[in-house]
Amino acid sequence: GIQVEQSPPDLILQEGANSTLRCNFSDSVNNLQWFHQNPWGQLINLFYIPSGTKQNGRLSATTVATERYSLLYISSSQTTDSGVYFCAVETSYDKVIFGPGTSLSVIP
């Protein structure tokens, strides 16, 4: 089956810093989503981005489907950005498979 990798696995940032999270996948996908899981377990939709670039406030994402990767940019990080960031891909079998996640801690 498809393999989804994320890097880095853990990240500690000073408040105000910028970061880039990466998601690599081993096969063609129908779409890709980025999620933020808060400390209570709720998954927050960040981006639905099969290809191209999207921006939403301090966050932006780019997916290069032909090269099988996606990037999530976080600028001017805040403590409320802490949590786990997942990318998830929809496979040709209409399944949504998650990567292992990047655990982000933003410290004041």
Place this chain on the structure above:
Amino acid sequence: GAVVSQHPSWVICKSGTSVKIECRSLDFQATTMFWYRQFPKQSLMLMATSNEGSKATYEQGVEKDKFLINHASLTLSTLTVTSAHPEDSSFYICSAIKLWHNTEAFFGQGTRLTVV
């Protein structure tokens, strides 16, 4: 909007009993719903895919008779953990995809199951 609600948010049950978890799409109809399981500090693992009116498709290694899934309508899917054991304790999350829309998945808030 796209709101998915799970109930209950948390449940504690005794070994050997069964627990039912509901997943509802509140403001849209869902063609497909997915059930995931998440252990502490791990990612979400897909358990099964359910389509309204059809039998669920289970992932390899997931026991069909233990994790019963029913998708009776376009807004409701249920997961029943039968004869629960302590090793079934986990965080269970459902997601739904809108009917006649793109395949963006929306997630419920999850159900934390503890079997004692």
